Amino acid sequence: MDITQLSVFENRCLVNGEWVSSIEKLAVMNPVDQSYITDVPVLNEEVIEQAIQDADQAQKQWKNVAPNERSRVLRNWFDLLIRHQDELATIMTVEQGKPLKEAKGEIAYAASYIEWFSEEAKRGYGDIVPSASNSEILVFKEAVGVCAAITPWNFPAAMITRKAAPALAAGCSIIIKPASETPLTALAIAKLGAQAGIPHGVLNVVIGSSAKIGQILTTHPLIKKVSFTGSTEIGAQLMAQSAQTVKKMSLELGGNAPVLVFNSANLDQAVQGVMDTKFRNAGQTCVCANRIYVQSDIYDSFIDKLKVKVEQLKLGNGLDADTDIGPLINRKAILKVEEHIADALAKGAVLVTGKTHNIEGNWCVPTLVKDVRQDMLCAKEETFGPFAPIFKFECEEDVLDMSNDTEFGLASYVFTQDLNQFIRVARGLEYGMVGINTGLISNAAAPFGGVKSSGIGREGSKYGMDEYLEIKYVCLGNIS
Ligand code: SIN
8 A cells, every 4th residue: 555645645744834854864664564654854953943933933823813713723624634534544554553444443533632622722711719808810721832742653643633632722832743653644634734724833743853852842941831642651751851841741651451340240241341442453552451350250251252252353454454453563562562471371370362472573463361460560561462461359359459559540441230339449449540331431522641650631521621721810909
């Protein structure tokens, strides 16, 4: 598939409304066979500096554009994403590897953030607060200024729109640094943004060394906010770098999602829920099931049913219509999954289905292992691949302790038909998000985010705009 012929294809950066190239280039590869797709610019420090200055000028105009006009521009952008859904999805599958059906789903998901915030653009309400003294307390909400978004390769579209859409809705400008593995989806989306009428300098995409660009964006005084999705290690580093200029931050970091399947669960629903959360994007999501805890009475029957489903998953090129699991992003990702499987088996876990030996390329066979324990690597670290470890538990108290025994706190899932239990367990889980009787929780209308080392801030929902707004208190005194 030659994606360079698609109308939305673009391989230059977008800076202040100009499509910018450079002498130094970065090759973009297809994870299916490591073949070369195209190359993209590696921007130098001077260009990034200019991009920030231009974004600052542009923001001064954009914040004064009437909210309904900002809303209209975002709506145009949403319409264009939907109109070009198939082309965008094809670009995504070729550079990222996920099955085309999932890539189409991600474009719809990405567009839904633009749609949601096109509506929220009109609702940056302030407050008038009753005051005891002879004064009036007014609360204004104002755009924070120039924002930076540093985004990952696992959701090359949605992680961009869920930062850019609220930023633009609030009246901020934004500089996006997409992952080096998946810049083409970002550039195609930006191309449609320009067509939608987003003014020059308000939406920018820069590519280059992650370390260098990250350093500039997090230390530059004109950047007022940094939003990052990625690992806890890098997130903490960006936070430390941003401390000097006291930036507002949103961090969506690593997860270690537990799934709690209780004896009372509807077994088929629980099996489907685990399939959905575990194998979406080949297990490469921050909200993927990482530990599957199953209560003792249903342990064997749950595993039997899950095994059947896992064995039906078809591994292949994402462009093939019947593919369920594409390649992982790179060899490093494969090695991590293999390390977790090998560690579990070496410590006494039992293989139910899958392959544990190395295969060529970026392929990882969906693997199910039972009798996993808390001292195994996969209980502590995020696997980020199609490996499903099953743990047995006896009682609610134990499973809550095991679930919370991690530095992470992003997503968690519970399967139970017991009403009191789901309330107790939802309250007991130290996580930013809890899915009850479902493995799919992502939604533009919902506040997405974590606690503990999984991050700070919320994306999407009515709370997502606040991340791009500052509160200003105005005191109107001496009222008589
Ligand atoms: C992520 O993996 O970081 C995001 C997943 C989602 O939005 O569903």
